[in-house]
Structures are given as C-alpha cells and as structure tokens.
Amino acid sequence: MWKENEILRSRLLEEYKIFDTSPEQMYDDITAMAASICNTPIALITLVDKHRQFFKSHFGIEINQTPIEQSICNHTIKSNEAFLEIKDLRIDNRFENHPMVIGEPKIVYYFGVPLISEDGIPFGTLSVINTKIQELTNIQKNALKGLAKQVVYLLELRKKNFLLEAYRRKLEGHSKVMEEFAFIAAHDLRSPLRGVNSFLKLLESKNDHSWDEKDKQYFSFIFENVQRMDKLVLDLLDYAKSYMTHNHNAIVNTKELVSDIFKGLTKEYTINRPELLLSELPTIISSEIALTIIFQNLIANALKYQSGGKTPKIEVSCKENEAEWIFEIKDNGIGIEQDNLAIIFEPFKRLHNQSEFSGSGLGLAACKKVIESLKGTIKVTSEKNNGSRFIFTIPK
Known part of the structure; x- marks a missing residue:
C-alpha cells in the first residue's frame, strides 16, 4: 500500500x-x-x-x-x-x-x-x-x-x-488548423464555382438567341444558385474568421473603413442609389479585419432587407465613454418582428425564405462572435416596417 x-x-x-x-x-x-x-x-x-x-x-x-x-x-x-x-x-x-x-x-x-x-x-x-x-x-x-x-x-x-x-495551447493549435482549413476550403470551393460561372456566361452569350423562355428560366435558376453558393462560401469564411485570434493593435480610421465598405457594396446599384449618412467617426486602435467583418455584414444587411422601390438610407454614428466606443448603424429597412429579435444572432437562423431575401444566416452570428472576441457587446432594436438599429461596443 x-x-x-x-x-x-x-x-x-x-x-x-x-x-x-x-x-x-x-x-x-x-x-x-x-x-x-x-x-x-x-x-x-x-x-x-x-x-x-x-x-x-x-x-x-x-x-x-x-x-x-x-x-x-x-x-x-x-x-x-x-x-x-x-x-x-x-x-x-x-x-x-x-x-x-x-x-x-x-x-x-x-x-x-x-x-x-x-x-x-x-x-x-x-x-x-x-x-x-x-x-x-x-x-x-x-x-x-x-x-x-x-x-x-x-x-x-x-x-x-x-x-x-x-489546454489553451491545444485550443490555439486546433484553432490554427481550423483557420487554415477554412481558408483552403473557401479557396478550393470558390475556384470551381468561378469556372462554372464563367462557362454559364459563355453559354448565355452563345445560345441566348436560340433559347426559348423556358430555357432562359432554367438558366436563370442555375445562375442564381451558383451565385448563392459562392455567397455561402464567403459567409462561411467570414464565420470562420470570427473565431480567429485578431491583432487588436491596428490603427483603424473607421470613417474611411465604413465609406470604402459602402462604396464596394453599392457600386452596382443603378436606381434608388443608397444613401450613407456619417457622423464624425473616430480613428481607434483595434482589429481592422474584425471591424471589416462587423461593418460589412451590418451594412450589407441594411441594404438587402428593404422593401421594393425604396431608397436605402443608412446612418452610422459613434459615441464614447471612458471605457468604450459605442457604434450605431441605423437603417430604414423592413425591420424585425419583436419575437425574432432573440434569435437573429444564432448561426443559420433565417427569418425569410430564399425567394424573398437570399442569405446563409451566418452574417449576424459572425458579427456577434467577432465583437465578443474583442470583448465588446452587440444589441438590436427594431420595429416591423420601421427599420433597425444595431448598437455595438468596442473597448478602448
């Protein structure tokens, strides 16, 4: 013994x-x-x-x-x-x-x-x-x-x-492996999709004159699904990035960042040109990739969830206190019913079918994960048919 x-x-x-x-x-x-x-x-x-x-x-x-x-x-x-x-x-x-x-x-x-x-x-x-x-x-x-x-x-x-x-070192190792897998998977999945997209365009230009309405409709369905698949891959990549360890020491001009993101997302709008209203946004020390994911998703949602024929208007502002920056993104979109506010940050939760608004249900989940990794918070207030206000905080 x-x-x-x-x-x-x-x-x-x-x-x-x-x-x-x-x-x-x-x-x-x-x-x-x-x-x-x-x-x-x-x-x-x-x-x-x-x-x-x-x-x-x-x-x-x-x-x-x-x-x-x-x-x-x-x-x-x-x-x-x-x-x-x-x-x-x-x-x-x-x-x-x-x-x-x-x-x-x-x-x-x-x-x-x-x-x-x-x-x-x-x-x-x-x-x-x-x-x-x-x-x-x-x-x-x-x-x-x-x-x-x-x-x-x-x-x-x-x-x-x-x-x-x-355990932390083990998790870091797993996290790095998953990051690498996500980037490789996204790259390898998008490559054949780009090829399919290119060949579809060639087929369209070559045969458009000989196709009847049914053929054109089928072609349109195929083309839409390829684009949807490409967007899903990008959303999955963003969601994978939300688990990354971010460099929090970058100097980020948030006004320039928001303006660039808005321009990129609205360059193909030909009618009902969206409007962006900016207050004096600060230059802060944080993670540029994290802030890009946050603003990209919130602004993209504000542009997407609009009733037909309405001009999208997005207001981005910022306040501060001793401990944190408080950003607000306000839109004039379709809004969110009160019963659904509790689930919108969960992955793969969608409030609309694909025929109404396309998407993967990962954007807001990625936003929440990224903000939490920065030790911040996010919340939303909204009314049906009366727009939404997303407020998130970033520690100083």
Missing part, C-alpha cells in the same frame, strides 16, 4: 511542477506566519518524494533539501494522523542521531501537519520546529492546520493553471 502511495505522490508532485523551483513570496509568507503564530524560530513547507525532501519555503534555516533518510516529515506522512508532534527529538530513538539534532541548529521540538491533495494523497508537510521543548495550544495547532490547507490550495491552483495553459 505504501509503495502505491509513493507512486501516486511522485505523480502528483510532477503535476505540481514544484520541485527545485525558486522561493516564492506567497509560500514564504505562510512559513513566516506559522513561525510567528507558534513562536518558533523555524517553519518549513516540505515536499517529499522517494529520494529526498525539498523545502519549498524555509523560514529560519538556509538549507533547501535533505535526503529522505533524514526526513522527519516523511514520518508525518506515514503516520496517517492529523499531525505529528515530537516534544523532544533528542530522546526519540528514530531521531536522536539526526544531523540537525546532534548538530546545528540542534533542533528539539517538531510539530508537522500533513499536506493532503484534493484526491487524498499526502505529499508533504507544513511544520514548525524549535530548539527547545515547547507545547502548542489547540488554537496554534488549528491555525497550522488552516495554513496547511492554504498551501494545498495554492499548489492545486498551480496545477490547474498548468492544465489550463496546456
């Missing part, structure tokens, strides 16, 4: 990654407090493996380890008791010839509380030592037990931090 405990203890100490580490103030504070509470010149936080004991904190002595054969703390662990108290080491046949008993610092009194992990594995002690006989009060003993629990808490927290860091 003891051999099994040794294996478990060694494995636990490896998880703590604590052996042979430099002194740390939080552990030194605990030994200083233990010595003060108990009026002893020496206090130790000791970790015990198969071959030696390592003093993570040593108040009152300069050594930081001894061989396991000289470990009084090992006896504390083996005792399976709540503590081990030895009032006079000089007359205890286990320790009467101990180097620190017969030599400097000539220790006499020992009181040790075992350090026990959350899984019930004893792996060390918090101990106080004196060079003369003494007796601790129950208050002092209970205080040491409480401090021992704090040592275990710190070490368990240390282990969890290592596990979290390893």
Whole structure:
C-alpha cells in the first residue's frame, strides 16, 4: 500500500511542477506566519518524494533539501494522523542521531501537519520546529492546520493553471488548423464555382438567341444558385474568421473603413442609389479585419432587407465613454418582428425564405462572435416596417 502511495505522490508532485523551483513570496509568507503564530524560530513547507525532501519555503534555516533518510516529515506522512508532534527529538530513538539534532541548529521540538491533495494523497508537510521543548495550544495547532490547507490550495491552483495553459495551447493549435482549413476550403470551393460561372456566361452569350423562355428560366435558376453558393462560401469564411485570434493593435480610421465598405457594396446599384449618412467617426486602435467583418455584414444587411422601390438610407454614428466606443448603424429597412429579435444572432437562423431575401444566416452570428472576441457587446432594436438599429461596443 505504501509503495502505491509513493507512486501516486511522485505523480502528483510532477503535476505540481514544484520541485527545485525558486522561493516564492506567497509560500514564504505562510512559513513566516506559522513561525510567528507558534513562536518558533523555524517553519518549513516540505515536499517529499522517494529520494529526498525539498523545502519549498524555509523560514529560519538556509538549507533547501535533505535526503529522505533524514526526513522527519516523511514520518508525518506515514503516520496517517492529523499531525505529528515530537516534544523532544533528542530522546526519540528514530531521531536522536539526526544531523540537525546532534548538530546545528540542534533542533528539539517538531510539530508537522500533513499536506493532503484534493484526491487524498499526502505529499508533504507544513511544520514548525524549535530548539527547545515547547507545547502548542489547540488554537496554534488549528491555525497550522488552516495554513496547511492554504498551501494545498495554492499548489492545486498551480496545477490547474498548468492544465489550463496546456489546454489553451491545444485550443490555439486546433484553432490554427481550423483557420487554415477554412481558408483552403473557401479557396478550393470558390475556384470551381468561378469556372462554372464563367462557362454559364459563355453559354448565355452563345445560345441566348436560340433559347426559348423556358430555357432562359432554367438558366436563370442555375445562375442564381451558383451565385448563392459562392455567397455561402464567403459567409462561411467570414464565420470562420470570427473565431480567429485578431491583432487588436491596428490603427483603424473607421470613417474611411465604413465609406470604402459602402462604396464596394453599392457600386452596382443603378436606381434608388443608397444613401450613407456619417457622423464624425473616430480613428481607434483595434482589429481592422474584425471591424471589416462587423461593418460589412451590418451594412450589407441594411441594404438587402428593404422593401421594393425604396431608397436605402443608412446612418452610422459613434459615441464614447471612458471605457468604450459605442457604434450605431441605423437603417430604414423592413425591420424585425419583436419575437425574432432573440434569435437573429444564432448561426443559420433565417427569418425569410430564399425567394424573398437570399442569405446563409451566418452574417449576424459572425458579427456577434467577432465583437465578443474583442470583448465588446452587440444589441438590436427594431420595429416591423420601421427599420433597425444595431448598437455595438468596442473597448478602448
């Protein structure tokens, strides 16, 4: 049984990654407090493996380890008791010839509380030592037990931090793989679509005079579906980008960014030319790719969700407070029914069929993910047939 405990203890100490580490103030504070509470010149936080004991904190002595054969703390662990108290080491046949008993610092009194992990594995002690006989009060003993629990808490927290860091690195690796996959997939999917689109145009120009109305209608359906597929691939790529780690330190002129996006989205409008009203938008330090995804999707939606024959009008403004930028995009579109406001940021949730308004249902989901990655928020207010207002914040 003891051999099994040794294996478990060694494995636990490896998880703590604590052996042979430099002194740390939080552990030194605990030994200083233990010595003060108990009026002893020496206090130790000791970790015990198969071959030696390592003093993570040593108040009152300069050594930081001894061989396991000289470990009084090992006896504390083996005792399976709540503590081990030895009032006079000089007359205890286990320790009467101990180097620190017969030599400097000539220790006499020992009181040790075992350090026990959350899984019930004893792996060390918090101990106080004196060079003369003494007796601790129950208050002092209970205080040491409480401090021992704090040592275990710190070490368990240390282990969890290592596990979290390893998990974070693993997630980063997966995220990078998924980013690369998304870009490659988008590129490889769009290439054949562009080819199909080109050949469709060739067929249209070559055979337009010989096709009847039914042929032209079929051709139109094919052409629309190819374009829809291309848009879906682009939306999927945007959604993949929403999970990317963004560079938040770019200097972004949001007025220029919004103007360029609006021009790109409206260059093919020949009638009912959309109108853009801009307030004084700021230059901020953030992620340019993230802001591009946000404004691209919100402005594209404001242009798309319009009733027939109406001139789209989009207002983009910004306010600020001490902590954040507050952007607002307001449109004069068809609006959103109150019952649907709660679901519009969910991926693949669409409020209209493809014959009314084409789309993938990913745009607003991508916006929300990107804004959350910037530690911002987004909300919407809207009325049916009376436009929508999207408000999102970006921390300064």
